[in-house]
Amino acid sequence: MDTRKLTDVLRATIDPTQRQQAEEQLSQIHKIIGFAPSLLQVVMLSDVDMPVRQAGVIYLKNLVSQHWADREVEPGQPLPFSIHEQDRAMIRDAIVDAVVHAPDLIRVQLAVCVSNIVKHDFPGRWTQIVDKISIYLQNPDAPGWTGALMCLYQLVKNFEYKKPEERGPLNEAMNLLFPMMYQLCVRLLPDQSEQSVLLQKQILKIYFALTQYSLPLDLISREVFSQWMEIVRAVADRPVPEQTNAVDEEDRVDLPWWKCKKWALHILHRMFERYGSPGNVTKEYKEFAEWYLKTFSAGILEVLLKILDQYRRKIYVSPRVIQQTVNYINQGVSHAFSWKFLKPHMFAIVQDVLFPILSYSQADEELWNTDPYEYIRVKFDIFEDFVSPVTAAQTLLHSSCKKRKDMLQKTMHFIMQVLTSPNADPRQKDGALHMVGTLADVLLKTKVYKEQMDDMLCQYVFPEFTSPRGHMRARACWVLHYFSEIKFKEEAVLAEAVRLTTNALLTDQDLPVKVEAAIALQMLLNAQEKAQKYVEPQIRQITLELLTIIRETENDDLTSVMQKIVCTYTEQLMPIAVEMCQHLAATFSQVLETDEGSDEKAITAMGLLNTIETLLTVMEDQPEIMAQLQPTVLQVVGHIFSQSVMEFYEEALSLVYDLTSKNISPDMWKVLELMYQVFQKDGFDYFTDMMPALHNYVTVDTPVFLLYENYVLAMFNMCKACIPSFVELVLQRLTREVKTSELRTMCLQVVIAALYYNPQLLFGTLEKLQLAVSPTESITSHFIKQWIHDTDCFLGLHDRKLCVLGLCTLVNSVVRPVAVNECAAQIIPSLILLFDGLKRAYIAKAQEGEEEEEEEDESDIDQEVLASDEDEIDETNQEYLEKLQRNKTKGSAGSPFNVTSYIQDEDTDDDSDDDYEANEETALESYTTPLDE
Template identity: 60%
Template sequence: EICRQILDRPAPDSSHIEEEERPQLPWWKTKKWASHIILRMFERYGSPGNVISKEYKEFAEWFLQTFSSGLLTVLLKILDQYRSKVYVSPRVMTNTIDYIKTAVSHAFSWKMLKPHILVIIRDVIFPLMSYSDADEELWESDPVEYIRKKFDVFDDFVSPVQSAEMLLHNCCKTRKGILTQVMQIIMQIINTPNLGHKEKDGALHMVGSLAEVLLRKKIFKEQVEQLLMQYVFPEFASPHGHLRARACWVMHYFSDIKLKNPQVLEQIMRYLSNALLTDKDLPVKVEAAVSMQMFLISQDDAAPYLNNQIKEITMEVLKIIRETENEELTTVLQKIVCTYSDQLPPIAVEICQHLATTFSQVLETDENSDEKAITAMGLLSTMETLLAVMDEHPAVLASLHPIVLQVIGHVLQQNVFEFYEEAFALVCDLTSKSISPDMWKLLEIIYELFQKNGADYFVDMMPALHNYITVDTPAFLSNQNHVLAMYNMCKSILTSNNTEESECSAAKLLEVIILQCKGQIDNCIPSFVELALMRLTREVKTSELRTMCLQVVIAAIYYNPTLLLDILQNIPIPVPDSSITDHFIRQWLHDFDCFLGIHDRKLCIIGLCTLLSLGDRKPTVLSELPDKIIPTMLMVFDGLKRAYVARATEGEEEESEDESEDLEDALSSDEDDVDEMNPYYKNMAKMVQEKGAEAGFQITASIQDADSDDDDDDDDDDDEDGDELDETALEGYTTPLDDEDNPNAVDEYILFQDVMTTLPSTDPAWYTMLTRNLNASEQKQLQEVFQAANQRKEMKRSKQIEKSGGMLMAA
C-alpha cells in the first residue's frame, strides 16, 4: 500500500532539468524502488502458478485478488501519463510494463486490463518501439556505441523498449483475439499515407517482435511471406539507414519461415549480402550479418546463394568485428566457417591472423570489460572452430598452428586467467593429431603456470594433458620430466584442498598414464598407487572420487598384477585388522555398483579376471569371498550390456519436433496462463521412457518440479536405471582399452569367457569355489555372458576378414 501511494503521488515538475538527469531526482528514485518492490513481490510471491515456492501458493491467490485493482489502477495511470507526454523515468516505465505483462497471464487481472490493452499497445508500446530522437542522435554521432547499446543484453533488463516487446508478445500469444486486433493496428499504421520513417520503424519493430506467434498461427503464417515482400523488402533500399537495419532485423526473426517460392529465399540472401558488403552504415552491416547467420542456421537451402561471395563476406565480417568488437559477430563468423569450410582454406591463415590481431586489440582496451571479455572468448572459440574445420587440410593447419600458439602463449604467460579455459581448449586442438617441439615447450609453460596459480584450472587442462600422454606416447616417455610433471600436478591436486571434480580428473590422469604406458613405467607405479590410496584415507564425499582412486589401483593390476601386489604389501598405509590388499579388494567388491559407463565397468571386469587367473599368487582374501566374486561380475556385465545398448541407440534418437499447425494456447478471459513448462516436462518424460524401452530397459525415474516437496537430493539410493544412459564425465579420456577398432584390444567378455573356461583345468578347486553356489538366475546370466562373448569373437573375426579384403579362410 505504501508503494502504491508513492507511485500514485504526482512528481514535481522537472521539465526545466535535463532529461538524462531526471531519473536521479529523489522523486523518481523513490518511484523506481516502489515499482521495483511491487514487481518483485508480484513475480515471486503474488503470481499464482509462478511463485518461487509452493508454500506461497495461498499467499499468491490472496495477493492477486487483494491488490490487483489498486495497483493496476495506479500503473495504468502512469502509462496514461506517458501517452499524454508527461515525463516518466525509464526504470519506472520498465517496471510498470513488466508488472502488466505478468498480470496479463491471470484471468482475474486480465479482466481489468482487457478494456485498456489496445490503447496501451497503440499509444504506449508503439511509440516506445519506434525509432527515437535519442536513437537518431546516437546513430549519427557514434554508430559503434549505437550497436553496443542495441546488442547489450544487460541493457535489455532495464529497457522499457524490451519490456514493451515482451508485453506485446505475451498479450498476442496468450489472449484470444488480441493478435488479430494488433495486426489490424499495425496494418493501419503501416498503410498510413506519408507515414514518417520513425513510425514505420515502430510498426516493423512490432511485426518482428510477433514473428514467433505469427509463424505458428495458421491464419497468419500463410500470409507472412507476402507481408515480408510487400512491407519489409522495400526497406532494404530505404534512404534511412535505421530502416535498412530494421529490415535486416525483421528478417532475422522470420528466419524460420517456410517459404513457398524458392526465389524469395534467393532474394533475401541477396538483400542481406548486399547490405553487409555495400551499405555505408555500420549498424546495417551488423544487423545484416546476424540475420544472414540465422538464415544459414534455419534454411537448409540458403548457403549456396552466398557461395560466390563467401570470401568477401568473411573478410567483411572480420573487418566489422575489429571495428565494433561485437560478440554477436563472432558467432556469425563461426557459422560461416562451419558452413563454408570447403571454400575457406585459401584465406584461412588470413582469417586466423585477423582473429589473433583483433583478440590482442580487445585485450588492450579496458572499457566495458564484461562485454570485451565475451567478445574475446568468441574470438578464441572461432579460432577453435577454424582449426576443427581445417582438419582435412594439413598444410593449412600447419600454417595456422604458429598463429594460434602465439595467442595461447600470450594468454598463459600474461596470466590472463579469464581466458584460460578457451586457451586450454586451443592447446587440446593443437595436440589432437601430433605434438610439435613447440607444443612440448608449451607443456613446460603449462606446468609452470600450474605451480604458480593454475590448480583451479586443472579440469580445463585435462583434455590437453590427455593428448600429451596419448597422441605421441614415445615422445612423452622420452623425457622423464614429462611424466614427473604430470605426477606432480596430480599429487598437488590429490593432496591439497581441491574440489572433488579436480581430484577425479587427477586420478583419471594417473589411470590413463598407467594404461597408455603398459610395461614402460614400472618405477612410477608405486608412487601412482600410493597417491591414489592415500587419498582414500581422507574423507571422500562422492562415490565418483572413491571409484576413480580404486581404478588407479585396478589399472595397476592390469599393468602388472605381481608388481601391484608387491607394492600393496610394502605400502606404508596402516589398515586396522587387515592388510592393505585385503582392504582394497573388499572395498572394490563392495563398490562395484559405483562403476558406471562402459570404460569403468570394463576395467573392473578386466581387473577381476586378472586376479582370478593368478593361481597360487592370487591374494588370500579372494578365497574368503568366492561366493561374491562371480555374482558381482555378472551384475557389472548386466550394467555393461545396458550401457552398450544405450550408446548404440544414442545416435538414433531424434529430438521431437513441435510441428503444430496452429498455436492453440491462447487463453480466453477466464483462464490463467500458469506453469507453462509442465507440458514440456510431461512430453520429455514420455520420450525418455519410450527411448528407454527401445534400448531394453525401463525408466522409473520421473521429472520433478523444482519446487517439489520431495527433497531427496541427498539420497544415495538413486534409481540405478538412469546410470546406463550416459557415459561418465571422464569416459571421454580414452585409453588403449577403449579402442574397439584395434583387433588386439582386450575384450572384457572374451577375456572373462577364456578365464572361466581355463580355470577348470588349471585350478579346478578354485573354479568349484567360485561357481558352486550360483543360483539358477546367475547360471543363466553366466551363459548369456558366454553367448555375448561368442558373438563378439565372431564380430572380431568378421572385421578382420573385412579388413584383409575377405581373404581369411575359415579355420
C-alpha cells in the same frame, strides 16, 4: 597509537612526492595492535581534511576486507596476518556509531567494512549490531536513521542468497527490526522532501533484499505483508514533485523520487512473479499465491494503469519504472483473474505504450549519429536486456498476442494500418516492423498469417533495404533475421533476401546496418539450406568484411557469425585461412590492450579464441594449412601464458590440443615446456584443462616424448602432484553435504579411477589424509562402504564399467583394506547389479541407434490461445518444482555421509535417479577415456 602521527602519514599518501615513503610506513605499522581502531578514529575526526579521511577509510576498508577473518595456516608457511581480536572487538563496538555519524563520502566505505564484519562475525561475535541499529531506529533524531538503515541493509544483504534454513539469525534479528522499519516508513511517507524519500528508498531496498529469494511467512504474516504492500502501492502511486520537471530528462532518472518509485515497482513485480503467480510457485507458496492474486490484483493494476496512462499522455516516466510496470502487466496476462482487469485496456496499451517504446527514438538517433560504436554496444548488450523498457515491451507484446484471444488480430490490423499509411513517419514504420519481428514466431505458426508472410516481406521489408535512413535499413535486416525460419513459397524470394542482406553487409556505409546484416545472414544460413549457394560466390568478400567489422566493433555476436561461415564454407575459405587467422589474432591482442568494459571485452576475446579454434577444427585435415596457421596461433597462446592471462587459459589449452592432435612440431614441444612453467607458477588449478593436450603429447608422437627425459619427468611431476590432491579434494567433498546422487557418484569415481590407476598410491594417500569422519572408522573404510552402498547409483556405460573394474582391482589387491572383508558379502551382488545394468545399457544403446529422429512438430498454435477465464499454468515447471520438494531428503537414508538437498531459485539438481533411462549418458560419458575405446 598516536592518531596525530597517523594523520600525518595518511596526508603524505596523497602527496605524490611523499606517497611511496608513506605507503611503506603504513605497511610497516598496519600489523601493530591498535592500528585499525586508531585508523577509524582518524577517519571520524571532523577537523581532519576530507581527502585525508577518505585515504584513511579506504585503507581501513581494504584492511578489513583482506585481514578481518582468521585464516588457516598452510603447512610450512608462516602464520598469515589478521587483525587482532582486541582490535576487532573495538571496531565492532564503534563501527555502527561511525556509520551513523560519518559524512556520505566516508559512510559508503564504512558500510563495506560493516558488510565484511557481518559476514564473518554475525551472529557469533556480533549480536550487538542488532541492538545498536534498533536504538537508532527508535530514536526520534532523524540524522541517525540513514546510517542505521545502511547497516541494516548490509546485514540483510549478507543473507540475501542464503537457503531459508540458514536465515534463522537474520529472521530473529528482523523480528525486532522489521516492525521498527515499518513504523519509520509510515512516519516518513507523507514527507516528500529529498532526505525523507532517500530514507524511504533505503527501506524499500532492505525489504527487497529480505524477500527477493525467500518470503519468510513466519516473519511476514499476511497482515504484515498487506501493510507493506500498501506502502509500496502508495509510493508507486504518488505523483513526483512538480519541481523535478525542471531537471533535464537525462538527469531525472537519478532523482531520489524516481529511484524510490523504481524500487517500489521492483518489489511489486518480484512479489507477483515469485510468490503471487498461481501455477508457477513452489508448494509452500501455493495458498499464498491464490490469496495474493485475488487480494492485490485490482489495486495494483489500477496504479500501474495510471503510470502507463501518464506515459501515453507524454508525461515523463523513468525508463526503469516503465520497464517494471510493463513486466508486472506481462505476468498478469497469464492469469484469468488479472486478465479480467487488463482485457479492456490491453489494446490501448499495445497501441499507445508498447508501440512508442518499440519505435526509433530521438535518443536512438542521436546515439546513431554521434557514436555508432556505442549504439551497437548498447543494442547488443545482453545485460541491457534486464533493464530495458524495449525488452519488456517486446515480451508483453509477444505474451498478449500469443496467449489471449483476438489480441494478435487487433495488433496486426494496427500494424498494417501504420505500414500502409502514406503519411506514416519513418520512426512509426520502424516501430511497426519492430512489432512484426517480435511476433515472427507466433505469426509463422498461425494458420491465418503464415501463408501471407512471403508477401509481407516483399511488400514492406525488402523495400526498406534501399531506404535513405540507416535505421530503417538496419530494421529490415533485423526483421529478416527473425523471419529466417519462414518456409518460402518461392525460392526467388529467398534469393532476394540473401542478395539484399549480403549487399547491406558489403556496401552499406553505416556500421549498425552491417552488424544487423551479418547476423541476419547467419540466421538465414542456419535455417535455409538453399541460402548457402546464393552466399557462396561472394564468400571471400563477406568473410574479409566480417573480420574488419569484428575488429572495429569487438562485437561478440559477430564471432558466432564467423564461426558459422567457417564451418559452412570450409573448402572455399582455405586460400584465405591464414589471413583470417592473422586478423582474428590481431583483434584479440587489440581487445586485451583496452581496459574499458572488462566483462564485455572478456566475452569478445573468448569469442575470438573460439573462432580461431573453429578455424583449426575445420582445417585439421589440411596439414599444409595447419602448418601455416600454427605460428599465428602460437603467438596468441604465448601471449596468454607469458602474461598469465588466466581467464583464457582454458581456451589457450584447447588451441594447443588442436595443434597437437595430428602431429607435434618442434615449436609445439616448446609449448609443453611453457605449459609446465604455467603448471608450476599457477599451481594445478588448470591441470584438468591441460589433460587433453598432455594426452596428445604422450600418444601422438610417443617416440619423441620418450626420447627426452625432461618431457617424461615434467609429465610425471604434474600427475604425481595432482592425483593425491584430486583424491583429497573429492573425499573432503564427500565428508560434507552432498546434494545429489550424481555428484556423489562422480566424486566416488575420481577415487575409483585413482584405485584402478595405482592402488598403492591411493591407499598411501588415504592413510595420510586427516579428514573429519567417524572417530571409530578410517577414511578408507568410509570410502569403501559408501562405494558399495551406492553401486545402484552408477548409471550409463562408462560409470558402470569403471565401477566393475574398480571392484575387481579392490578384490585383487595384495594389501587388502579391512573394510573389503567387512563388505565381502555385498561385493558379488553389487557386481551382478552392475553387469545387469550394463546389459540393459548396451541393449538400449543399440535400439537408440536404430531409431530415426522424428521431425519437429510444426503444428499451428491457434489452439494455444487462452480463453478469458483461463490461466496459463506452466505444468512442466510446476511438476518439476514439486518433485524437487518431494525429493528434498530422498537418498540420504543409510548413507554414511551427510546427504541433503534444497531448492534454490528453481534451479537445483534432482536427487532422484528415477528419471534415468537405461541408456542415458551421465556427465562423465561426454568424455572419451581408454575405457570407452
